[in-house]
Amino acid sequence: NAGVTQTPKFQVLKTGQSMTLQCAQDMNHNSMYWYRQDPGMGLRLIYYSASEGTTDKGEVPNGYNVSRLNKREFSLRLESAAPSQTSVYFCASSEPPGTGDQPQHFGDGTRLSIL
């Protein structure tokens, strides 16, 4: 049982390059999330998708776009990478928080460095 799978695990980009981070879950969850984690800042929500076909901005959406390709897959795109986007990116999934009691399951993260 793979859970939440993120690719790639590591990536180095030059300023201005673009790339897409991939995330797939096999738990049949409706909701998916993208977070970034910077030292001393905790996890900050970039975008989320409450269900297939919907996406919403989180706390720090600037510079990012997302696509909910189907129920399993949720991708995060950096159109023009900036050094400030150097971070560890985590994808997570859960059942919809209908009663607020649904845990989030995290992938292993993508470590992204932008030079």
Next chain:
Amino acid sequence: QQPVQSPQAVILREGEDAVINCSSSKALYSVHWYRQKHGEAPVFLMILLKGGEQKGHDKISASFNEKKQQSSLYLTASQLSYSGTYFCGTGAYSGAGSYQLTFGKGTKLSVIP
């Protein structure tokens, strides 16, 4: 707004107890607790819903005071395996009606022999 966690860091000897606090300025629907070991993904510990309940498993438990918008995580008789960074996540509905989880900056717990 991120919830505020305290302390930021704590060092314990095996067998000692610790309390990690999480407070929010917003009305809360739920509180999640996660533990993250260095270089790994956060792992779910427990969820508390409004109603002032207390939950626990093994020697880790938590409480949620809805009126004070605070939650506390209690670790008793700490083990080396408890080391890591603990995050609280506070759940609330936004003005647009969507539900979001906002994480605190974390509390780094180190258990030494």
